[in-house]
Amino acid sequence: MAEGFFRKYAPVGYEPQSAGTRPVDTVNPLAIAVMSEIGIDISNHQSKVISDSMIKQSARIVNMGCMDKESCPAIFVQNVLDWGIPDPKGKPLDEVRKIRDLIEKKVIDLCKALE
Known part of the structure; x- marks a missing residue:
């Protein structure tokens, strides 16, 4: 969801790289559905493994909220924005919508800071 929002709101010259451990x-079908409700298609997004090169080449690194603290790369990287957003997996539709709206707000704030 964050990648979809970043593609919508990012200043010129920025490209999102969404990845995890x-x-x-x-992609979670409910995430696809709630993003579709607001006109953003993430149905073709694919999960990627985070790499050292992604981390090194990033202008900003955002940790959505690592579920696995032992393998979370954000705990080893400096200057990470930690949003602490809950994983939508297994949540009911209304909760996924709330998570979507929280992610949108955070992405908008991030994009304003990048301008």
Whole structure:
């Protein structure tokens, strides 16, 4: 969801790279649905494994909220924005909408700070 919002709101010259420590095969169908409700299509997004090069080449690094503290790269990287956003996996539709709206607010604030 954050990648979808960043693509919408990012200042010119910025490109999102969304990745995690344990990527899944498919994007959460509820995440796709709630983003579709507001006109953002993330159905073709694919989970990626975070890499050292991604971290080194990033202007900003945002930790959505690592579920696995032992393998979370954000705890080893300096200047990480830690949003502490809950994982939408297994949540009911209304909760996923609340998570979506929180992510949108955070991404808008981040984009304003990058201008």
